[in-house]
Amino acid sequence: MNNTKTALVTGANKGIGFAIAQGLGALGFTVAVGARDAVRRAEAVEKLCAAGVDAFGVALDVTSDESAAAAAAAIEETTGRLDVLVNNAGISGRIDGGAQDPTTLDLDLVRNVLDTNVFGVVRVTNAMLPLLRRAESPRIVNMSSSMGSLALQPGPVLSAYAPSKTFLNGITTQYARRLADTNIMVNAGCPGHVATDFTGFNAPRTPEQGAAIAVRLATLPDDGPRGGFFDDEGVVPW
Numbered sequence: 318m319n320n321t322k323t324a325l326v327t328g329a330n331k332g333i334g335f336a337i338a339q340g341l342g343a344l345g346f347t348v349a350v351g352a353r354d355a356v357r358r359a360e361a362v363e364k365l366c367a368a369g370v371d372a373f374g375v376a377l378d379v380t381s382d383e384s385a386a387a388a389a390a391a392i393e394e395t396t397g398r399l400d401v402l403v404n405n406a407g408i409s410g411r412i413d414g415g416a417q418d419p420t421t422l423d424l425d426l427v428r429n430v431l432d433t434n435v436f437g438v439v440r441v442t443n444a445m446l447p448l449l450r451r452a453e454s455p456r457i458v459n460m461s462s463s464m465g466s467l468a469l470q471p472g473p474v475l476s477a478y479a480p481s482k483t484f485l486n487g488i489t490t491q492y493a494r495r496l497a498d499t500n501i502m503v504n505a506g507c508p509g510h511v512a513t514d515f516t517g518f519n520a521p522r523t524p525e526q527g528a529a530i531a532v533r534l535a536t537l538p539d540d541g542p543r544g545g546f547f548d549d550e551g552v553v554p555w
């Protein structure tokens with residue numbers, strides 16, 4: 318088996334995902350850059366390699382079962398192993414016309430947001446599990462948001478996006494329980510309010526700051542937490 322640990326980051330072509338790829342690469346991981354668009358994927362891989370990261374591109378649309386299966390096959394073929402999966406890809410969904418106001422909620426939009434933010438995580442995780450199960454200390458990190466916290470309920474009313482992250486936190490605990498007797502550790506992280514396309518670059522934190530929690534959860538020691546929800550400050554009430 319290849320001696321270098323491999324990490325797959327979904328939605329790694331920009332924003333927090335790109336910074337997670339950079340952060341894990343700096344720690345010596347070979348990084349599989351999961352991205353759905355060929356041009357954006359190639360540009361990200363080129364930038365990462367120029368920065369000294371051992372990166373390769375993996376075509377991955379998290380809304381497609383076929384794409385997830387093909388991505389697993391591509392990783393197996395390229396490095397023969399997968400140690401870390403960071404489920405970072407996510408969408409907020411549009412908000413025009415009261416689309417995310419619960420009283421006028423666009424249910425097709427809810428389905429789309431769930432398909433990426435929740436079902437996408439399940440789809441990719443389950444496609445990657447056979448590879449992860451072969452690793453010595455596999456880690457799965459789900460990029461969530463404090464907007465999914467029922468205890469905090471921060472930010473605007475966003476009735477597709479916020480509950481999608483509540484669901485994601487819920488399913489994170491289900492995976493952690495199901496995998497409790499294995500060496501696979503599953504946790505969720507919140508990056509804080511980060512300047513990316515997602516926020517119109519109107520937020521105080523840098524992508525690198527947002528990526529830090531994912532890098533930490535991806536490299537937890539074997540006696541680390543399971544099924545938790547964390548940010549840079551520690552446990553996020555949820």
Ligand code: NAP
Pocket residue numbers: 327328329330331332333334351352353354357377378379380405406407408433460461462463507508509510511512513514515516520
């Ligand atoms: P971003 O800049 O908009 O990047 C999102 C990434 O997800 C892009 O690479 C995008 O690819 C990818 N993506 C979307 N749908 C996909 C699909 N179907 N298949 C594959 N990739 C897909 O957002 P970000 O701010 O970096 O957010 C990353 C994660 O952090 C998200 O899960 C988000 O919910 C979470 N988060 C962000 C903030 C924040 O303040 N920014 C706060 C809390 C949580 P394309 O370029 O192809 O669209």
